[in-house]
Amino acid sequence: MTDASYLLSQFLNGLTIGMILLLIASGLTMLLGVLTILNFAHGAFYMLGAYLLYSIFVSKMFSWFWIALIIIPIFIAFISGFLEIFLLRPLYKRERLYTLLLTFGLAMVFDDLVLIIWGRDFLSVEVPKILSGTISLGDTSYPIYFLFIIVLGPVVSLILWYLLYKTKFGKLIRAASNDVEMLEALGINVKWVFTGVFALGASLSCLGGLLVAPFRSIVPGMGLEIFIESFIVVVIGGLGSFGGAIIGALLIGQLEAFGILIIPNFSMIFMYLILLLVLIFKPSGLFGEKTI
C-alpha cells in the first residue's frame, strides 16, 4: 500500500469514528447548554438505538435498515420526551446534583432493562446488502458502509444547523441556552423547549448507536464508554457549542485513528491530556462562551 492510500484510509477511519461521536456529542452539548444538565443516561439511548436496530433486523422486513433509520429515532424521541416530563421536570428547580443522580440511576436501569427485554444471547446485525462491500481507493479498499457513515455525518449536521438557525424552534433553543428567565418572561413555555431538546438529543444519540450496531457489539454497558468519550468531546469543544462539538469529535476521531501508530498505548492518555489542558486553561472549551 502506498503511503498516500494508507494515510487516506486512516484518515477515513478517523472520520467514521468522529461522525459517530459527533451524533452523540451534539445531543450532550445541547443538554448542557440549554438545560444545564449532564445526562449520564445519554449513552443509554445510544445503546437502545443498537438494540432496536437488532429487533427490526430480525423481523426481516423489506428495506429494514432504511425503515429503522427513520422510525427508531422518532420512537426514542417519544420515549425520552416521556422520561423527561415525568422524571426530570420535577428536578429543575432543585440543585443540579439531583438531575445528575437521576440520570445515573436511569443509566443503571437501562443497562439491566435491555438484558431483561433482549436476553443475554449475543446479538448480531448485518450491514444492509446495498451498503456492504468495498470500494477501491488507489491500491487499497475501503468499506462502503463506513463511507456511508462519513457522508451521513455532514447531512445530519446540516439538518441540525438548519433546525437551529432557520426555524422557530431552533431560535427558541438558542435563546433558552442564553437566558432562560428572559424567555419565560416573554411568555414562552420553556418546559416544552426543554422536552424538545432532550428528545432531540436522545434521538441523535440513538442514531449513533443504530449506525454502529452492524460492526460493533450490542451489549449493555456500551453506553457507558461512549458517554465518557462524548463527554470529552463536549468539554473540549465547549459546552453548548454545536460547532465545538463538530471540531472536538473530528479531532478525537483522528486521534483514535492515528494515535495507535505514534504512541500505541498512550493515545488515550494523550486525549485526556488535551482535555485537562482545555479544562485548566480554557474551561469553557475551545468554542464555548459561558462558564457555568
Added chain:
Amino acid sequence: MKIKNINKIFYTFIFILLFLLPISGNFYYINLFTEIIIISLLVMSLNILIGYTGMISLGHAVFLGLGAYTSALVMKDIYPSIMLGIFSAAIISSLYAFTVGIFCVRVSGLYFAMITLAFSQAIYTITYYWTSLTGGDDGMIGIPRPDLNILGIYNFSLESLENYYYFSLIVVSSLFYVMKKILDSPFGTVLQAIRENPERVQFLGISVFRYKLGAFVLSGFFAGIAGGLFAPFQGFISPELIYWTRSGEIILMTILGGMNSFIGPGIGAGILILLKDNILNYTEYWRIFLGSILIFFVLFMPGGFVGFLSEKFNEIFKIKK
C-alpha cells in the same frame, strides 16, 4: 440532654454493635462488614465536599484507586508494613488532591463536577494503560497483609478475617472521631457557610478558595486511607476502582444515607452494600433495582434515609424543628 451527647451515645452504641459482630462466627458477614466500614470512610470523606461545602465531586473514586494502588505498591515493592502502606496512601492522595485541587476548586457547580470527572477518568486511563506498573486491566494480585507491628514489640496478625475487621474498625472509628472534631470546629463552620453563600463568606474577608482547597485535600486524605485499607482487604485491585460509575455509586451512597448529617453517608454505605448483597441472593439484575431505588430517592426522599426517618419521626411525635 444535649444533642451532642445523644449523638455520642448513638455512635458508641453502633461501635459496640460492630465490635461484637465477629462473635457471630459468620465469616461472610465479617467480610462484608469490613468492606462496609472501609467504604463508609470513603463516602464520609466525600460528604466533606458534598454535604458540608456544597461541592459536587464526580471523580471521588480516584482517591480510592490512588490509595489502593499506592499501598499495594509500597507494601509489595518497598517494605511490607501495613501502616507504611496506609500512611503512603494518605500522603499520595493528599498531594494529588492539593495539586489537582488548585485547578478544580477555582470553578464551582457543574464545571467543578465535570473537571473532577475529567481528572478521575484521566487517572483511570493512566492506571489502565500503565501495565508495567499496575498490571493494567488484569489488575494487581497478591497484595500482602503484613502483621501489624505494635510498638516494635508485639506482632498482631492481620491474616484472618476477624483480625482485619477489628483493625479496620479501630482505624476507621478513630478517623471518624478526628473528622468530626475537624468538622465541628470553626473550619467546618466556614465550609458550611460557603455551601450556603460563598459570596458573603468572601466579603467577610475569608479566602473561599483556600477553604475549599482545604476541604478538597482533607477529603482526599481520608479517602486515600480508605483505599489504603481496601487493597490488603480484598487482596486484589483493578482500575475498575477508578471508573466513573464507581464515583456515581459513592454519591449514591451519600444520598441514600443522607448528606445533611455527619454519619448519614456512612449509614448509606451500609445500606447500599447490604441491599446489593441481598438483591443478589434473589436475582442477578441488581442494577435495575438499585437504579430504581436511586430514582425513587431522588424524586421523593432527597434527604436520604436518615433525613426521611427524621422527618417522619418528627411528624409522628410533633417535634418542632
Added chain:
Amino acid sequence: MIKKILLKLFLVKFIFLSSLLFSFGVAYAENTVKIGVLNPLTGLYAIVGKRASQGINMAVDEINQSGGILGMKLEALIRDSETNPDSSVRTGKRLILQDKVVALFGPLHGGAAIAVNNLAKQLKTPQFPWAATEEINTTMCSRYTWRVGSSAQQTSRAGALIAYREGYKNWSSISSDFSYGRSVVNQFKDYLTELDNSSNFKYQAWPKLGEDDYSAYITNIAKEKPEALYVGLFGADLIKFTKQAKAFGLFDKLKIFTDFGGNHIILKVLGDNNPFGHWASSRYLHYYPETEANKNFVKNFRARYDGVYPDMVAGEAYSTTMILAKAIQKAGSADKEKIVDALGETVFNAPEGWIIMRPSDHQGWQSSFWGVISKDSSYDFPILKNIQVISPVQGSHADEKSGQGCK
C-alpha cells in the same frame, strides 16, 4: 430528646436486623455438594457464557439422575462474572464464604482467572479456571488450581505446527493487550520461531480488551502486507474484528489463523462473515472425533436444549463437572483438601477424547483441533474441515518446562 435517641436506635437496629433476616432467607440444604460457577453471563464473553451454563447443568443432572455423588445431590450455583476480574473476585468470595461451595469453576477471562486463583489459594478452595492464559499452570499455579480446558500453550503451539507445515513465514498478529491475549500470541510466536527461525513478525497489534473499533489496526496490518495473520482475539472482540476485517477485504489479502475461531458458536454467529478457507482452532468439535461418547453427548445436548449444538465451552464445562465428580468420588468425601489430593491423574473419557489431569502442572492433557473454515451442506452453519489433531505430546510443554510443581 429521648425520642431522638430512640429514632437512632431504631435506625441501627433496623439495618442490622434486616440484613440478618435476609441472610436466613438463603436456605441451606445440608446434603448437597455445591459448585460455584463464575460464568461470563454479561460482558465480552457473554457469547459463550450461556453455553457453559448449559454444559454444567446437563452434567449436574446426569450425575444426579445416576444417584448423585457419595449419596449427595450435586448443585451448581451459576453466577455472572461480568467478564471482569473485579466482579469475579467479589462473587467468588461470596460463593466460598456464604454459599460454602466445594469448588469454583471459571472464570473464563484471563485476568479474572488469575485474580480468583489467588483468592482460591487464600480461601483453600479448588478452582477450575477456563481461561487459557499461561500463568495459570506455570507461575500462578497452586495446589488448588486445576485447569481442565486447553491452555494457550496447547492450542497456540499446535497452531504454530500447522503454520510451519503450511509454510508461512511473514506474520502479523492481533490480540487483546492483557494476560490471555499476550499468552496466545507469545506461545505461537515462540514455538514457530523455534520450528523455523526465518519466520518474522513485522507488526503486532495490541488493541485493548473490549476495543470497539479495529479499523485503524486493520489498515496497519494491510499496509505491512504479511503472508499471514495470527488472531488471538476472543468472544465479542473476535466477532467485531472479523466483521470489520471482512468489510475491509482483509481476508483476500492474507491467510488468517484464528485461535478458537473454530468454536461452533463463533462460526454460527458470524455466518457468512466467516473467513472461509482460512484456519481456525477449537478445543472441542461436536462432529469430530465421531466416537460413541461424542455422538451421545451431542445427541443428549441437542435433545435437552432445543436442537442447539454444544460448542467448545459447553463441552469443556461438561468435562470439568465430570472430572470434579470423579475426583470427589475418588476422594470419598466432599472435603476440599481431600478433593484436591484426588485430582492428580484423574482421567475422564470426555466427548472430545481422553483428558488426563497432569500432576506436574495441574493441566488437563488433551488434543487440540485446527481446521479450515468451510461450508457444509448438512449444517446451516460453517464447520471446520481438513481437521488436524495435535496430540498433547506434540502440543504441550514438556513436563520440566511447565508448572513449578503447583504447591
